Amino acid sequence: MQRLHQFLQKQVDISNEDWLLFSSRFEEKIYPAKSFYLKAGETENYLTFVDRGLVRFYVEDMEGNETTVGFSFEGWFLNVFSSFYTRKPSMYYGEILIETSLWRIHYDDLQEMYNRLKIVERIGRLATEQLVLLKSERELSFLTKSAEERYLDLFNKAPHLLQQVPLKYLASYIGVTPQALSRIRKRIS
Amino acid sequence: MQRLHQFLQKQVDISNEDWLLFSSRFEEKIYPAKSFYLKAGETENYLTFVDRGLVRFYVEDMEGNETTVGFSFEGWFLNVFSSFYTRKPSMYYGEILIETSLWRIHYDDLQEMYNRLKIVERIGRLATEQLVLLKSERELSFLTKSAEERYLDLFNKAPHLLQQVPLKYLASYIGVTPQALSRIRKRIS
DNA sequence: CGCCGAGTTGAACTGAATCAAGAAACGTGG
DNA sequence: CCACGTTTCTTGATTCAGTTCAACTCGGCG
Numbered sequence: 001m002q003r004l005h006q007f008l009q010k011q012v013d014i015s016n017e018d019w020l021l022f023s024s025r026f027e028e029k030i031y032p033a034k035s036f037y038l039k040a041g042e043t044e045n046y047l048t049f050v051d052r053g054l055v056r057f058y059v060e061d062m063e064g065n066e067t068t069v070g071f072s073f074e075g076w077f078l079n080v081f082s083s084f085y086t087r088k089p090s091m092y093y094g095e096i097l098i099e100t101s102l103w104r105i106h107y108d109d110l111q112e113m114y115n116r117l118k119i120v121e122r123i124g125r126l127a128t129e130q131l132v133l134l135k136s137e138r139e140l141s142f143l144t145k146s147a148e149e150r151y152l153d154l155f156n157k158a159p160h161l162l163q164q165v166p167l168k169y170l171a172s173y174i175g176v177t178p179q180a181l182s183r184i185r186k187r188i189s
Numbered sequence: 190m191q192r193l194h195q196f197l198q199k200q201v202d203i204s205n206e207d208w209l210l211f212s213s214r215f216e217e218k219i220y221p222a223k224s225f226y227l228k229a230g231e232t233e234n235y236l237t238f239v240d241r242g243l244v245r246f247y248v249e250d251m252e253g254n255e256t257t258v259g260f261s262f263e264g265w266f267l268n269v270f271s272s273f274y275t276r277k278p279s280m281y282y283g284e285i286l287i288e289t290s291l292w293r294i295h296y297d298d299l300q301e302m303y304n305r306l307k308i309v310e311r312i313g314r315l316a317t318e319q320l321v322l323l324k325s326e327r328e329l330s331f332l333t334k335s336a337e338e339r340y341l342d343l344f345n346k347a348p349h350l351l352q353q354v355p356l357k358y359l360a361s362y363i364g365v366t367p368q369a370l371s372r373i374r375k376r377i378s
Numbered sequence: 379c380g381c382c383g384a385g386t387t388g389a390a391c392t393g394a395a396t397c398a399a400g401a402a403a404c405g406t407g408g
Numbered sequence: 409c410c411a412c413g414t415t416t417c418t419t420g421a422t423t424c425a426g427t428t429c430a431a432c433t434c435g436g437c438g
Contacts, residue, residue, distance in 0.1 A: 135324035142331040
């Protein structure tokens with residue numbers, strides 16, 4: 001919870017009063033490894049801050065092939081936003097890879113906070129802007145970079161993932177098959 | 190200007206008073222075809238609403254190859270957000286393809302509006318959320334779809350682009366060479 | 379009329395997908 | 409703590425989508 005406070009304080013100045021109200025609407029939730037944060041077809045009802053742990057998001061096609069779309073980051077909000085914003089069922093699965101401790105606020109509570117506290121609205125805008133930057137970077141990487149470059153970028157930006165996440169998930173996040181990534185790794189080393 | 194009002198009104202209810210203040214900070218700007226909205230190295234200082242026209246955004250690599258990253262849409266804000274949010278020079282070029290009429294607000298004015306009008310902060314948040322949805326969709330299309338499918342998607346979502354935009358720009362937006370797209374088109378028809 | 383950029387088509391090449399099999403690592407129950 | 413079965417990773421052979429290089433056509437414009 002303190003980590004969330006720090007995260008927000010880095011972007012905006014929240015008064016004690018506002019923080020007390022806002023933080024009172026969050027609840028802690030701990031998921032064991034291999035459980036599901038969310039499954040496709042369910043609607044995302046929470047905005048969630050990752051205190052500790054790791055979540056993988058993926059979609060499944062008709063043949064049952066999984067494509068990893070993203071991972072959670074400690075000290076950040078996590079991203080089933082399409083369902084959260086639209087209030088429609090999620091296409092994404094959120095799978096807990098290691099025991100994960102989250103703080104979450106319900107959609108309805110968040111809307112109420114948006115209405116009551118100007119600062120929360122601002123936090124929402126700023127956090128969403130950050131997200132656009134991340135997505136734009138990823139868009140550009142698909143258009144201008146090779147699979148090998150995307151792997152090396154990941155290696156630099158999130159080296160811990162390479163330890164904790166099976167190669168096949170990294171592969172589909174990068175946009176190639178596990179076999180192809182295995183060969184890329186061989187080539188590099 | 191009325192179009193902007195309608196666009197915003199669709200998402201939130203703005204009082205007349207707020208609209209008068211907010212809209213007073215916008216100015217109209219008309220660019221002729223083949224001019225530049227923005228060049229790489231310049232910093233984006235405006236949030237811009239497209240009333241009429243078409244803008245292409247692209248990056249250039251060291252060898253001078255262009256990659257088209259996106260297009261503007263009439264009745265929407267346009268997207269050199271990475272520079273606008275971070276206040277750093279843009280990597281993107283914004284090239285005017287046909288005569289384009291824009292309404293724009295300066296960064297400083299927008300920040301002032303964010304501070305003075307709660308409703309503007311909300312508009313900012315909601316518009317940014319929409320942007321995340323668009324980017325997420327595109328991310329997914331790169332991970333799970335073929336070049337041919339991305340072309341067909343574009344065909345369905347923005348058929349006017351196929352008329353107005355040279356094939357080579359569409360090709361790089363989709364992520365292939367002009368030759369490859371030419372063959373895809375042949376295959377389809 | 380001639381030029382130039384855009385689009386098409388062809389041929390050779392390449393990175394990655396697919397199919398398949400074997401090796402290594404992992405987890406679970408005894 | 410070991411043994412077994414399952415999952416993950418690697419490696420090889422083949423196929424395929426898309427790239428690259430190159431030549432040619434077409435349409436617009438000076």
